[in-house]
Amino acid sequence: xxxxxxxxxxxxxxxxxxxxxxxxxxxxxxxxxxxxxxxxxxxxxxxxxxxxxxxxxxxxxxxxxxxxxxxxxxxxxxxxxxxxxxxxxxxxxxxxxxxxxxxxxxxxxxxxxxxxxxxxxxxxxxxxxxxxxxxxxxxxxxxxxxxxxxxxxxxxxxxxxxxxxxxxxxxxxxxxxxxxxxxxxxxxxxxxxxxxxxxxxxxxxxxxxxxxxxxxxxxxxxxxxxxxxxxxxxxxxxxxxxxxxxxxxxxxxxxxxxxxxxxxxxxxxxxxxxxxxxxxxxxxxxxxxxxx
Ligand SMILES: [Zn+2]
Ligand SMILES: [Zn+2]
Numbered sequence: 001x002x003x004x005x006x007x008x009x010x011x012x013x014x015x016x017x018x019x020x021x022x023x024x025x026x027x028x029x030x031x032x033x034x035x036x037x038x039x040x041x042x043x044x045x046x047x048x049x050x051x052x053x054x055x056x057x058x059x060x061x062x063x064x065x066x067x068x069x070x071x072x073x074x075x076x077x078x079x080x081x082x083x084x085x086x087x088x089x090x091x092x093x094x095x096x097x098x099x100x101x102x103x104x105x106x107x108x109x110x111x112x113x114x115x116x117x118x119x120x121x122x123x124x125x126x127x128x129x130x131x132x133x134x135x136x137x138x139x140x141x142x143x144x145x146x147x148x149x150x151x152x153x154x155x156x157x158x159x160x161x162x163x164x165x166x167x168x169x170x171x172x173x174x175x176x177x178x179x180x181x182x183x184x185x186x187x188x189x190x191x192x193x194x195x196x197x198x199x200x201x202x203x204x205x206x207x208x209x210x211x212x213x214x215x216x217x218x219x220x221x222x223x224x225x226x227x228x229x230x231x232x233x234x235x236x237x238x239x240x241x242x243x244x245x246x247x248x249x250x251x252x253x254x255x256x257x258x259x260x261x262x263x264x265x266x267x268x269x270x271x272x273x274x275x276x277x278x279x280x281x282x283x284x285x286x287x288x289x290x291x292x
Contacts, residue, residue, distance in 0.1 A: 003274035005035045007281045008255035009206055010096075010160065010186045010234035013039040013060065014049035017238040017249055026057065029252035033274070035059055037252045038234075038285065040096050040160060042067035043074050047085050054090035061287060062088070063160055065095040065148055068141040069103060079147055086155055089292045092285040095160030096186065097148040099141050099173075102165045105133040142173065149177050158182045158284055171197065184284060187236050192222045199230045204284060206232040209242030209254060212261045224265040232284070233259050233277050 008029065018025055029037065039054065040063050041047030047064035054062035064085040066074050086094055101107070109130055120126075152159045161183045163170040167190070174183055178201050185198055188205035195205050210216055211223050223231070235242075235258065237250035242257040256270075263273045281287075 003033060003271040005278055006033050006233060006255050006259055006274050007036040007038065007278060008034050008235050008237070008252040009038050009184070009232045009281055009285070010040055010208075011037050011237045011252050012042070012046070012239075013037060013053055013252070014046050015238055025251050025253075026059070029255075030059065032253040032256045034252050034255045036061070036287070038063060038092060041065050041085075042096060043070040044078055044081055047082065051085055051088050051091060054088075061090050061092045061285070063093040063095050064088075064091055065097045065160065066144050067096050067162060068098050068100040068145065071140045071144045072137075074144070078144075079151065082148070083151055083155070086151060086157065089288050091157070092287060093158050093160050093184075094148050094152040094155070096162040097145050097159060098162040099138070099145060099166035099170050100162060100164040101138070101169075104137055106130040138169070142169070145173055146176075149173070149181065152181050153177065158184070161185050162187070167194065174203070175201070182284065184232065186234060187240070188222070188231075189216070189219050190222065191218050192225045195222050195226050195230070199227065204230055204232060204280065206234045207258055207262060208234055208236045209240040209246070209250060209258055211258060211265070212242040213246070214243070220265055223262055228276050229280050231262075231277065232281050233262065233273075 013022065037060050039050045039060055041050045043066055050062035050064065054060045064082055066078055149159060158181055163185055182202050184204040184206050186206045187208045189210055198205060207223055211219055233255050235250050235252055235254050237252055239250055241248050241250035242254050259273045260270055263270045
């Protein structure tokens with residue numbers, strides 16, 4: 001199946017997983033037709049590394065941002081450095097930023113101790129303490145999220161949003177910026193209705209290898225029904241390798257497998273998916289012209 005080009009719109013090329021063979025991995029992506037990669041910052045260090053990779057490799061552009069699970073480690077004045085980094089001509093968006101409630105203190109405690117201990121926690125007042133700790137984490141995540149949305153608005157960039165177990169709060173915050181910027185909700189795992197809520201406000205979603213998993217009928221249904229022009233392809237590598245590589249290290253070349261799955265779910269050919277998602281990505285990220 002002939003197609004011009006695919007973009008892996010969300011990968012973490014700077015991660016140590018790729019330290020030993022990064023250029024080989026990038027070569028394999030090129031061979032699979034994945035000729036452009038957007039490497040995503042998650043804190044100040046990885047944002048700097050993302051920009052450095054984008055400077056070094058023609059097929060790579062970067063985003064800079066602070067991931068919600070990183071906000072505890074990042075200094076309060078991260079804004080200044082993010083702003084400096086985001087001004088780089090090869091930075092195409094702010095993020096990934098957002099909310100992730102999966103590892104809130106109370107949830108982690110319940111996962112670690114099980115149901116019986118959860119009851120004990122309630123009796124000892126420990127639950128109250130965990131609730132307060134949850135509140136502090138949520139507040140810091142929200143502050144960093146809003147700071148990055150403000151930055152994106154200021155610089156005229158769009159944003160890459162990470163949302164996990166925090167749908168309502170995420171929507172409320174992004175809603176405050178409605179009409180002022182656009183967001184892509186990456187690694188989308190929700191239903192068609194949730195996707196519709198984003199798309200009506202001009203936002204996008206992107207699909208990872210999750211869409212190839214047997215136990216993911218909801219997101220497969222979404223992928224089949226979401227309107228063209230409202231979705232993109234990503235890997236989120238080194239995580240979430242698609243079938244048949246599930247459990248192994250994921251690579252940008254696997255964006256092709258994600259696109260193939262989207263093609264089969266939507267009953268079109270791979271070239272059509274590649275063309276459509278490329279056009280969407282070009283408009284959303286406004287890639288730098290060759291030579292920049
Ligand atoms: Zn993410
Ligand atoms: Zn990511």
